[in-house]
Structure formats: structure tokens, C-alpha cells
Amino acid sequence: MDEKPSTRKSPEFCSLRYGLALIMHFSNFTMITQRVSLSIAIIAMVNSTQQPGLFNTSTERPLAFTFNHSNRSIKEFNTAEVSVYEWSPETQGIIFSSINYGIILTLIPSGYLAGIFGAKQMLGAGLLISSLLTLFTPLTADFGVILVIVIRTVQGMAQGMAWTGQFTIWAKWAPPLERSKLTSIAGSGAAFGSFIILCVGGLISQALGWPFIFYIFGSIGCVCCLLWFTVIYDDPLHHPCISIREKEHIVSSLVQQSGVLSSLPFIAAASCTILGGQLADFLLSRNLLRLITVRKLFSSLGLLLPSLCAVALPFVASSYTTTIILLILIPGTSNLCDSGFIINTLDVAPRYASFLMGISRGFGLIAGIISSTATGFLISQDSVSGWRNVFFLAAAVNMFGLVFYLTFGQAEIQHWAKERTLTRL
Incomplete structure (x- = not known):
């Protein structure tokens, strides 16, 4: 058996x-x-206070005197002949x-x-x-x-x-x-x-x-x-x-931990989404900030913070805890954009919000395809420097998008999206 x-x-x-x-x-x-x-x-x-060394002593001493003091002379040499x-x-x-x-x-x-x-x-x-x-x-x-x-x-x-x-x-x-x-x-x-x-x-x-x-x-x-x-x-x-047994024990224990760690970014993302929405509505309800200011503020946080975390990753690779924290913060803070430019379609064109959201999601899918291909290409050149370039490229794209939105972003309903009222003669 x-x-x-x-x-x-x-x-x-x-x-x-x-x-x-x-x-x-x-x-x-x-x-x-x-x-x-x-x-x-x-x-x-x-x-x-060191005394002169052995070789500074007179060479005219009797031979018997030298033999009788050989042990003391060797000790003096060891301690006194140094700088x-x-x-x-x-x-x-x-x-x-x-x-x-x-x-x-x-x-x-x-x-x-x-x-x-x-x-x-x-x-x-x-x-x-x-x-x-x-x-x-x-x-x-x-x-x-x-x-x-x-x-x-x-x-x-x-x-x-x-x-x-x-x-x-x-x-x-x-x-x-x-x-x-x-x-x-x-x-x-x-x-x-x-x-x-x-x-x-x-x-x-x-x-x-x-x-x-x-x-x-x-x-x-x-x-x-x-x-x-x-x-x-x-x-x-x-x-x-x-041994095979020890290798399997180490690897399996780290895979189990990876399962828990893999869930943490989603928890952070959900938390930032809810907290960001609550804070954005609070600022608007108290008239603390204008609508366009709130949208640009949360867009800035959602693009700038993960970019900083991504750029810092290659420089803290020696710290396991810091690396994990940054990897959790990247998707978490990026979800602050949900209260920024992502929901901005409801502000500028509520009538066509679904249509515009579908277009933006389409561009997002295209970006996912391009990013996966670009990541594979960069990593194939060199795994270490490749990942570093991936992080830097992602941060650069985020910064370009942020500057573009801060320059051209609006929050007023566009004239082409306004409801048209019919009048009877």
C-alpha cells in the first residue's frame, strides 16, 4: 500500500x-x-606616554642581560614599536x-x-x-x-x-x-x-x-x-x-501570506472611494469649495499620490514593510479620482453621461492593452531596470493627464448637453 x-x-x-x-x-x-x-x-x-622601543636601547649591554630579559623585551616590542x-x-x-x-x-x-x-x-x-x-x-x-x-x-x-x-x-x-x-x-x-x-x-x-x-x-x-x-x-x-521539504514549506507559507496581502489593495481602494466621496460632498454642501475646485482637487490627489508612491518604489526595495505599504497605497489613493474627473461627466453632460462613460471606459481598456504590452517589452530587456522604468512611465502618464485636466477641465453643463425645451406656436 x-x-x-x-x-x-x-x-x-x-x-x-x-x-x-x-x-x-x-x-x-x-x-x-x-x-x-x-x-x-x-x-x-x-x-x-609610550616609551622608546626595543631597538632604541643600547647595543653594548652584556649578552647575558639580554637573555635574562628576553620575555620582557618581547613584550616591550609588541607594545612599543607601534605608531x-x-x-x-x-x-x-x-x-x-x-x-x-x-x-x-x-x-x-x-x-x-x-x-x-x-x-x-x-x-x-x-x-x-x-x-x-x-x-x-x-x-x-x-x-x-x-x-x-x-x-x-x-x-x-x-x-x-x-x-x-x-x-x-x-x-x-x-x-x-x-x-x-x-x-x-x-x-x-x-x-x-x-x-x-x-x-x-x-x-x-x-x-x-x-x-x-x-x-x-x-x-x-x-x-x-x-x-x-x-x-x-x-x-x-x-x-x-x-531540501525539497524545506523549500516547499517556505514557498507555501509565502504564497499564503501573498493571498492576504493581495486583498489589502482592494480594501484600501474601497475605503478611499467611500471616504473621498463623503469628503467631496461635504466640501460642496458647506460651500467650502467650488465644484470645479473639488473635481480638480480629488483628481490631483488621485493622480499625484500614486505617482509619488510608484517613483519611490525602486528606492525602498530593501524595506519589505515600506514596499508593501506603497503597493497598497498606489491603487488605494488612485481611487480618489472617482470624486474627480471620473464623475465629471455628470457635471458637464448629465444627459449623455452613460454614453461618455462608455467612451472613457473604452479608452481605459485600450490603455490597459498598451500598458501590458509596454510592460512586457520593458521587463524583457532587464527585469530590474524594466520594472523601474514601468513605474516611472506610469508616473509620467499620470502627470501628463493631471496637467491636461487642470488646464482644460470644466464643471459647467455644456451647451450641447442642455435639455431643449419645445415651444408651441
């Missing part, structure tokens, strides 16, 4: 998605240690803040870059760049404080790319009921990294010299990059090592 395939899920902590969370935990651990390394090392880097810099407190403050400036610069562009290159490549590149710059920090310090500030700023830009790119990956890897667990495992790497660097950073500086703080944690970052580019994939569908 054939047995039905088991629908029981595999143990969670043996699954690939939890392995991904651990690697991301390691990545966050690495990035925070690289970020805080300078805060620990700078205590020794600007310590002007010391005359950086004022103001200069140190600029150095510390430069990495934060870099992070801020990439918060918005990182979503756009993730859409072009993929979250895996962007996050991995950010981690690799940050690790290499950490390794070269002791060398750049010898060339001047300006170069250190530049290096730290670029490092902040790299880390900004890596921080925000994580959420793009979790949008495709984390089932809705496991997102809190997975993201907490990954995010806890930053707290653990802060604890470790504060505990061992001073010991490394004292035992080996402050440059080794950068060498050790920069090297750890490079090892993490090897794991990242080898194990991590942008989505479970293309991972060669994922």
Missing part, C-alpha cells in the same frame, strides 16, 4: 534557513567588531563620526542597488569591503588623518549596504511565523560582537599591539565572506542544497 508523503516539517534548527541566520549572525558580529575596533585601538594610538599619533579630541570625534556618515549615505541607495545586483552580492560586497578596509586601517593611519577619515566613511557606506540588504533576503527566506526568530538570531550577532570586542580588544592591544585589533577582526571578516558567497543565495528556489 502506497504511503502518503509526510507533511511533518523537518526540525527547525537543522534547516538551511537557520543556517543562514547563523551565518548572518556571524556577519553582524564581524561588522560591529570592525566598527568598534578603532574605539578600542585609539587609546593606544594617541597614547603619548603614536597626535590627534586632538576634535579630530578623534570626526574620525569616530565618519563611519556613521557613510552608513547614512547608503541607507536609501542600498535598496536600489539590491534590486540591481541582488541582496546576496550587495551584502557580501559590503562585508568584504569593510573587512579589507579594516585590515588596511593601520597602514592608512601612517599617511595622515584625512585618509583615515575617508577610509572610515567608505567603510560606513559598505556596512550600510550590508545592514539594509539583510531584510531583502529575509523577505524571501523567512516564513511569516518564523521571521521574529530568524531575524533575532541574525541581529544578536551585533550585541555579541560588541561584548567580545570590548572584552578582548584591550588585551589584544596590550599583548600584540593595537594594529592587531584591525588585523584579527579584518581577517575574521574575510573568512566570513567566504562562507557568505558559498552558502548564501538570494532565495530558496535557487539554492542547490536545500
Whole structure:
């Protein structure tokens, strides 16, 4: 007798998605240690009380004296043969803040870059760049404080790319009921990294010299990059090592969520239609605005707001929540036009309202055919830049229609649509 395939899920902590969370935990651990390394090392880097190094001592000392003090001499070499810099407190403050400036610069562009290159490549590149710059920090310090500030700023830009790119990956890897667990495992790497660097950073500086703080944690970052580019994939569908059971579990859970999300734009559209109609009639009943002003106001809102949301979409792709909100607002706010130019036919020609509405709906169907064809053409060239061009084109069409309506729109009954009264002789 054939047995039905088991629908029981595999143990969670043996699954690939939890392995991904651990690697991301390691990545966050690495990035925070690289970020805080300078805060620990700078205590020794600007310590002007360091004594001259081993090689400044006299070479005429007896050989036996050298052997008896070999252990102490090695320790002196490790701690005293490193550079010391005359950086004022103001200069140190600029150095510390430069990495934060870099992070801020990439918060918005990182979503756009993730859409072009993929979250895996962007996050991995950010981690690799940050690790290499950490390794070269002791060398750049010898060339001047300006170069250190530049290096730290670029490092902040790299880390900004890596921080925000994580959420793009979790949008495709984390089932809705496991997102809190997975993201907490990954995010806890930053707290653990802060604890470790504060505990061992001073010991490394004292035992080996402050440059080794950068060498050790920069090297750890490079090892993490090897794991990242080898194990991590942008989505479970293309991972060669994922089990069929886990792949089906992740995909099915995200399809179920998509069904709920797909209904939200219709709820938003219905809500905006009802609220827009109520508000428009309220403004007219209280004589707050003229009829043509109300029509142009709601037409402006119904065309301008979704256009702004569409233009913003490519730049917030790294934020799953923001993307969903914008996708809900686009059809929702566009229905404000129902109280604008769509109902305007009842104002200018109530006698022929049905006929004019049929014509306008016909043009709408033609627009749907053209837009579908144009979208397919743009996406076939490149899926990422194609969708961006689709959003920009839709916004441009909306703006053209809005300017045209604001210029020529009217609300008075046209002379050709007025009822003709018959007179008897």
C-alpha cells in the first residue's frame, strides 16, 4: 500500500534557513567588531606616554642581560614599536563620526542597488569591503588623518549596504511565523560582537599591539565572506542544497501570506472611494469649495499620490514593510479620482453621461492593452531596470493627464448637453 508523503516539517534548527541566520549572525558580529575596533585601538594610538622601543636601547649591554630579559623585551616590542599619533579630541570625534556618515549615505541607495545586483552580492560586497578596509586601517593611519577619515566613511557606506540588504533576503527566506526568530538570531550577532570586542580588544592591544585589533577582526571578516558567497543565495528556489521539504514549506507559507496581502489593495481602494466621496460632498454642501475646485482637487490627489508612491518604489526595495505599504497605497489613493474627473461627466453632460462613460471606459481598456504590452517589452530587456522604468512611465502618464485636466477641465453643463425645451406656436 502506497504511503502518503509526510507533511511533518523537518526540525527547525537543522534547516538551511537557520543556517543562514547563523551565518548572518556571524556577519553582524564581524561588522560591529570592525566598527568598534578603532574605539578600542585609539587609546593606544594617541597614547603619548609610550616609551622608546626595543631597538632604541643600547647595543653594548652584556649578552647575558639580554637573555635574562628576553620575555620582557618581547613584550616591550609588541607594545612599543607601534605608531603614536597626535590627534586632538576634535579630530578623534570626526574620525569616530565618519563611519556613521557613510552608513547614512547608503541607507536609501542600498535598496536600489539590491534590486540591481541582488541582496546576496550587495551584502557580501559590503562585508568584504569593510573587512579589507579594516585590515588596511593601520597602514592608512601612517599617511595622515584625512585618509583615515575617508577610509572610515567608505567603510560606513559598505556596512550600510550590508545592514539594509539583510531584510531583502529575509523577505524571501523567512516564513511569516518564523521571521521574529530568524531575524533575532541574525541581529544578536551585533550585541555579541560588541561584548567580545570590548572584552578582548584591550588585551589584544596590550599583548600584540593595537594594529592587531584591525588585523584579527579584518581577517575574521574575510573568512566570513567566504562562507557568505558559498552558502548564501538570494532565495530558496535557487539554492542547490536545500531540501525539497524545506523549500516547499517556505514557498507555501509565502504564497499564503501573498493571498492576504493581495486583498489589502482592494480594501484600501474601497475605503478611499467611500471616504473621498463623503469628503467631496461635504466640501460642496458647506460651500467650502467650488465644484470645479473639488473635481480638480480629488483628481490631483488621485493622480499625484500614486505617482509619488510608484517613483519611490525602486528606492525602498530593501524595506519589505515600506514596499508593501506603497503597493497598497498606489491603487488605494488612485481611487480618489472617482470624486474627480471620473464623475465629471455628470457635471458637464448629465444627459449623455452613460454614453461618455462608455467612451472613457473604452479608452481605459485600450490603455490597459498598451500598458501590458509596454510592460512586457520593458521587463524583457532587464527585469530590474524594466520594472523601474514601468513605474516611472506610469508616473509620467499620470502627470501628463493631471496637467491636461487642470488646464482644460470644466464643471459647467455644456451647451450641447442642455435639455431643449419645445415651444408651441
